[in-house]
Amino acid sequence: MSATTAPAAASRKPEFSIGRFLLEGRAFFALIAIIAVFSFLSPNYFTLSNFLIMSSQVAIYGILSIGMLLVILNGGIDLSVGSILALCGVVAGAMMQGVELDWAGVILYPPVWAVVILTIAVGAGVGALNGVLISIFKVPPFVATLGVMYVARGVALLMTNGLTYNNLRGSAELGNTGFNWLGFNRIAGIPISVIVLATVAVLAGLMLSRSAFGRWLYASGGNERAAELSGVPTRRVKITVYTISGALAAIAGLVLSSQLTSAGPTAGTTYELTAIAAVVIGGAALTGGRGTVRGTMLGAFVIGFLSAGLVIIGVSSYWQTVFTGAVIVLAVLMNSIQYGRGARKG
Amino acid sequence: MTRAASHTGEVVLAARNVAKSYGSVHALKGVNFDIHRGQVTTLFGENGAGKSTLMKILSGVIQPTTGEIILDGRPVTFASANEARDRGISIIHQELSLAPNLSVRDNIFMGREIMGPTGVDFAEEERQVRRLMEELEENIDPLTPVEELRLGQQQIVEIARALSVDSRILIMDEPTSALSASEVEVLFKVIRDLTAKDVSIVYISHHLEEALTITDHAVVLRDGTMTAYAPRAEIDLEWIVRNMVGDNYDLGAPPATRFGEVALSIRNLSVPDPAGFNLVDKLSLDVRAGEIVCIYGLMGAGRTELLETCAGRLTASGGEIVLEGREISHLSIAERIARGLALVPEDRQRDGLVQTMTVGENLSLASISSFTRGLFTSRSAEKKLIGDSIRNVTVKTSGGGAAIGSLSGGNQQKVVIGKMLATRPRVILLDEPSRGIDIGAKAEVFKLLAQGAEQGLAVVYTTSEVSECLSIAHRIIVMHKGRISAEFDSTVTKEKIMAASGESVAA
Numbered sequence: 001m002s003a004t005t006a007p008a009a010a011s012r013k014p015e016f017s018i019g020r021f022l023l024e025g026r027a028f029f030a031l032i033a034i035i036a037v038f039s040f041l042s043p044n045y046f047t048l049s050n051f052l053i054m055s056s057q058v059a060i061y062g063i064l065s066i067g068m069l070l071v072i073l074n075g076g077i078d079l080s081v082g083s084i085l086a087l088c089g090v091v092a093g094a095m096m097q098g099v100e101l102d103w104a105g106v107i108l109y110p111p112v113w114a115v116v117i118l119t120i121a122v123g124a125g126v127g128a129l130n131g132v133l134i135s136i137f138k139v140p141p142f143v144a145t146l147g148v149m150y151v152a153r154g155v156a157l158l159m160t161n162g163l164t165y166n167n168l169r170g171s172a173e174l175g176n177t178g179f180n181w182l183g184f185n186r187i188a189g190i191p192i193s194v195i196v197l198a199t200v201a202v203l204a205g206l207m208l209s210r211s212a213f214g215r216w217l218y219a220s221g222g223n224e225r226a227a228e229l230s231g232v233p234t235r236r237v238k239i240t241v242y243t244i245s246g247a248l249a250a251i252a253g254l255v256l257s258s259q260l261t262s263a264g265p266t267a268g269t270t271y272e273l274t275a276i277a278a279v280v281i282g283g284a285a286l287t288g289g290r291g292t293v294r295g296t297m298l299g300a301f302v303i304g305f306l307s308a309g310l311v312i313i314g315v316s317s318y319w320q321t322v323f324t325g326a327v328i329v330l331a332v333l334m335n336s337i338q339y340g341r342g343a344r345k346g
Numbered sequence: 347m348t349r350a351a352s353h354t355g356e357v358v359l360a361a362r363n364v365a366k367s368y369g370s371v372h373a374l375k376g377v378n379f380d381i382h383r384g385q386v387t388t389l390f391g392e393n394g395a396g397k398s399t400l401m402k403i404l405s406g407v408i409q410p411t412t413g414e415i416i417l418d419g420r421p422v423t424f425a426s427a428n429e430a431r432d433r434g435i436s437i438i439h440q441e442l443s444l445a446p447n448l449s450v451r452d453n454i455f456m457g458r459e460i461m462g463p464t465g466v467d468f469a470e471e472e473r474q475v476r477r478l479m480e481e482l483e484e485n486i487d488p489l490t491p492v493e494e495l496r497l498g499q500q501q502i503v504e505i506a507r508a509l510s511v512d513s514r515i516l517i518m519d520e521p522t523s524a525l526s527a528s529e530v531e532v533l534f535k536v537i538r539d540l541t542a543k544d545v546s547i548v549y550i551s552h553h554l555e556e557a558l559t560i561t562d563h564a565v566v567l568r569d570g571t572m573t574a575y576a577p578r579a580e581i582d583l584e585w586i587v588r589n590m591v592g593d594n595y596d597l598g599a600p601p602a603t604r605f606g607e608v609a610l611s612i613r614n615l616s617v618p619d620p621a622g623f624n625l626v627d628k629l630s631l632d633v634r635a636g637e638i639v640c641i642y643g644l645m646g647a648g649r650t651e652l653l654e655t656c657a658g659r660l661t662a663s664g665g666e667i668v669l670e671g672r673e674i675s676h677l678s679i680a681e682r683i684a685r686g687l688a689l690v691p692e693d694r695q696r697d698g699l700v701q702t703m704t705v706g707e708n709l710s711l712a713s714i715s716s717f718t719r720g721l722f723t724s725r726s727a728e729k730k731l732i733g734d735s736i737r738n739v740t741v742k743t744s745g746g747g748a749a750i751g752s753l754s755g756g757n758q759q760k761v762v763i764g765k766m767l768a769t770r771p772r773v774i775l776l777d778e779p780s781r782g783i784d785i786g787a788k789a790e791v792f793k794l795l796a797q798g799a800e801q802g803l804a805v806v807y808t809t810s811e812v813s814e815c816l817s818i819a820h821r822i823i824v825m826h827k828g829r830i831s832a833e834f835d836s837t838v839t840k841e842k843i844m845a846a847s848g849e850s851v852a853a
């Protein structure tokens with residue numbers, strides 16, 4: 001028996017297979033299919049104006065789902081984003097109505113830019129609270145964010161007594177006009193909310209693929225112990241992703257209340273579930289360590305365009321719920337097909 | 347210690363022309379392999395030679411691309427490992443496959459629970475586990491969760507699980523990589539009992555001398571083909587090495603370096619166990635720049651705890667750790683790495699690798715800052731670092747973009763070592779660095795460490811194999827129950843080292 005000399009490491013060419021191609025691009029193909037089907041069913045669907053309207057709705061979910069993606073990459077979950085969205089909307093609304101300072105006997109009307117910054121700070125603060133609970137006090141993410149979800153919603157209800165702040169337009173005498181700019185204006189025909197979404201997505205994408213922090217995030221989501229022993233500051237990573245998620249929920253809250261020019265404490269209920277669905281449809285693994293911004297964006301558009309399409313062709317909202325659920329299950333099924341193979345033990 | 351192979355047992359299980367490909371990677375290229383009744387067949391081969399792949403095929407875990415499996419003279423196909431187990435074939439996997447949150451008992455009977463009239467008969471299961479542990483001479487409580495066990499103990503549980511099946515063919519893929527000599531001795535006694543009962547064994551190990559004491563037949567695999575076969579009487583260490591890697595190997599000698607200042611100084615270090623006693627007990631040790639220190643000890647001697655405390659994973663209850671003159675006990679793991687102290691952990695699956703990342707991303711994980719320019723990482727700098735690491739530690743892979751799970755066990759180990767060496771440490775701690783790597787790679791890694799020492803790197807490594815103590819180490823420390831029980835220079839004999847570890851010196 002003689003030794004056959006073989007090349008030490010066979011170079012692996014990526015084999016092209018149609019199945020694999022479809023599997024990896026599934027969210028993209030799903031989106032194309034949705035657009036095709038609804039364009040066929042309704043003449044109103046495939047128009048530029050409809051796409052812009054749908055996109056500005058998707059923007060809210062999209063912004064939330066990017067924050068959710070970061071949290072899920074870390075192996076966690078953030079159930080509080082819907083409530084943070086509402087809380088931040090209410091906080092912004094309260095500031096627009098004027099902050100009464102009893103001891104000074106004056107009512108302050110902060111300018112819109114200050115409202116925006118303060119609101120984002122509130123969202124980030126609540127997110128950071130999540131992060132601290134989870135990373136330092138070792139509360140499981142599901143439980144910590146569930147608790148914060150209730151607390152944030154409750155605070156929002158308390159602040160408004162259950163009512164809604166209407167008319168957030170501000171007034172010229174008070175120097176606080178412009179709040180509706182976020183929700184209504186367009187630059188080169190594109191709604192501001194879509195531009196905000198695109199900016200957030202590009203920044204998050206760059207962070208994930210090109211920065212050290214992105215690498216830390218993928219590593220600590222994939223195997224926290226190994227990441228820690230490799231010098232990854234896993235706690236800081238954790239607190240940061242929840243903080244970002246909270247801040248993005250605040251931005252979504254601002255966009256939403258600006259679109260509605262009102263801010264209510266019950267806004268954004270169950271939005272966290274939609275955000276999770278978008279991330280999952282986009283191919284991320286709930287166990288952490290796997291997922292991309294591109295996938296998540298596709299996931300958000302799949303959900304948004306699907307439900308908008310169903311509305312346009314006049315399908316009952318009960319059926320919408322059924323369809324959305326089916327899409328989520330299908331997506332998870334394909335995730336497990338994709339990640340189930342190629343991995344091995346030993 | 348060789349046993350006279352009374353007769354050449356008939357072939358019970360055989361592979362005929364078995365080939366296995368993963369895409370364009372040919373793990374096996376038409377292999378014939380026989381397992382003889384009541385005898386031990388050892389399988390030798392470099393990392394990535396295809397040993398684990400062949401064993402997984404024989405035990406039904408994966409299916410061959412082409413070729414046949416013959417059981418008792420008749421071709422069979424196994425759709426799953428359970429099917430093979432029902433036919434009497436069981437396997438101990440190279441990588442542990444235990445559920446960490448479950449108890450030892452539940453792990454051992456997972457999927458084969460003993461049913462009584464009122465559900466699972468836990469008492470009976472527990473009794474059987476106690477009997478198995480007695481047989482293996484281990485003091486492991488059946489109700490302990492597996493995650494609380496040390497790596498070596500987990501390996502014992504894995505062995506016990508395979509033994510509990512009462513199979514007639516037992517495949518052991520590196521069952522002893524985390525065990526020390528006395529535990530291996532016990533395992534060998536168990537193997538001899540099994541073969542006396544006509545159980546057939548396949549044994550894979552990179553501890554060649556150890557494997558030689560138990561083998562009846564030896565088979566060598568190389569690059570997916572069988573390159574040599576011989577019965578026990580015709581083989582010796584030199585034969586194996588020649589057929590495995592082509593030429594002779596040498597684990598090296600202590601490099602003639604001039605020691606510098608004390609690089610790492612451990613003073614009166616104590617590490618507590620949750621149960622109260624000390625895993626490391628007021629231990630003091632100085633390592634100079636350019637010095638190589640080997641720590642030998644039995645399982646549970648406190649070696650892992652000592653190294654993990656130095657690296658910052660565990661917190662000490664007392665004592666000081668001084669790195670190049672600065673006390674570092676209060677620093678985080680990341681800060682210690684930045685100061686030049688790196689740890690290669692013992693358990694590569696749990697502590698070493700991120701399974702969701704590629705080979706390249708794993709290799710560069712600990713040194714991201716070295717290729718970050720401003721806000722962003724530099725792709726070209728990272729690529730260079732990955733390429734260098736793959737070459738340095740000789741990882742057999744199709745490239746930096748390959749999934750880490752596609753590497754053979756030994757090559758995964760090399761990735762963990764390469765990752766920490768890439769941080770350019772001044773003190774490197776390696777916990778069982780040779781776990782699962784072949785002799786060629788072992789020599790390679792030791793050479794790398796020796797070269798590092800020549801440039802002033804301080805090296806501390808632990809091992810459970812005495813012959814590895816007597817290679818590049820300038821100084822050999824023996825640990826016993828958290829303390830240093832003896833200290834030797836490189837001229838010591840194996841017997842002295844083993845005696846100091848509290849191990850009965852096997853005749």
Ligand SMILES: Nc1ncnc2c1ncn2[C@@H]1O[C@H](COP(=O)(O)OP(=O)(O)OP(=O)(O)O)[C@@H](O)[C@H]1O
Binds near residue numbers: 343371393396742
């Ligand atoms: N799922 C997979 N995908 C791609 N390649 C694989 C896969 N499984 C195994 N291989 C390749 O097959 C070859 C043989 O691997 P195998 O695990 O059998 O080696 P081994 O002899 O057990 O090595 P070691 O001593 O390191 O455990 C390796 O080159 C490995 O990279």
Ligand SMILES: [Mg+2]
Binds near residue numbers: 346397754755756
């Ligand atoms: Mg192997």
